[in-house]
Amino acid sequence: MNKLRRTMLFCPASEPKMFYNTPVYNPDCIIFDLEDAVAYAEKDSARDLLCEAVKTLDFKDIEIFVRINPLYTTFGETDVREVVKAGVRNIRLPMCETAEDVKKLEVLLAEVEKENNIEVGTVKIQCAIETPKGVLNALAIATASPRVVAISFGAEDYTRTLGVDRTKTAKELTHARSYIVLAASVANVDAIDTVWADVSDIEGFRAEAQEAKILGFSGKSCIHPAQVKEVHKIFTPSSEEIEKSLRIISAAKEAEEKGVGVITVDGKMVDVPVIQKAERIVDLAKAAKVLK
């Protein structure tokens, strides 16, 4: 199993009051944002604030990402240079459209790592796919570099660039979300679902998170602490799922010892894919610390 990445809580780097509290909400990952959540005039001061915080704050075992500005903007390269120097080891690359975009970041990272005596390859990349072109290139993006650990979907920019409304049915996102999940699976990286902007509509958020799990995403981006616990509930195996998986694994082991082939558990056939799915649920439960 890759790392546990059920939740990625976005926090604007220009909001120290917010970012000092982020560990309290216990997301699996925090994304400090230097891109769209930060006003143009505050880009430099937000970066300075963030670098200082990264050097001093204790984020426990929460994985920290920084969403930089795209490398084609005037801020992108400085964002990379400064945040890596400050200790950040995971970059979220917004508006990623091609493998070439990833490779440009890879070259810059190698240069910055050498300058700072960091082993080349240390800094990992999460590619945010948020345009139709990015979606069609999802597999090339996900496999562009061994540094890529996840690809994520950004539905706000995706619907903007596609020229459609974002609706609560999420029908307009179906193809892109499914394609991103498939690409991530082939590349063996995590797939992270999009943010839900209406923080007051927790029911709608829950439904979208549930669908993300069914589609095969590893987790979901969040913009508000209230969303984090909802995603954790949905993406953490329930006690029923865990008990059933343990029963399947135990029955399969017993059958193997007795030299029996296909068996049934709770009246349902258990074969190799069923056993492997049960093992995945047990691994996830252990990683989420709901099973020892």
Ligand SMILES: CC(C)(COP(=O)(O)OP(=O)(O)OC[C@H]1O[C@@H](n2cnc3c(N)ncnc32)[C@H](O)[C@@H]1OP(=O)(O)O)[C@@H](O)C(=O)NCCC(=O)NCCSC(=O)C[C@@](O)(CC(=O)O)C(=O)O
């Ligand atoms: C929405 C709102 C302003 C509401 O704030 P409010 O203060 O009214 O909320 P309240 O309910 O009053 O907060 C109660 C308490 O929680 C604290 N609290 C709230 N949010 C917190 C948080 N995130 N982190 C830590 N703490 C938090 C708050 O400080 C307060 O603390 P306290 O006073 O101590 O009680 C706020 O949440 C917020 O700014 N969110 C992040 C927005 C953001 O980052 N957007 C960019 C990423 S998306 C994007 O770019 C689209 C994308 O690119 C995506 C892609 O690519 O994936 C695409 O294209 O789709």
Ligand SMILES: [Mg+2]
């Ligand atoms: Mg965006």
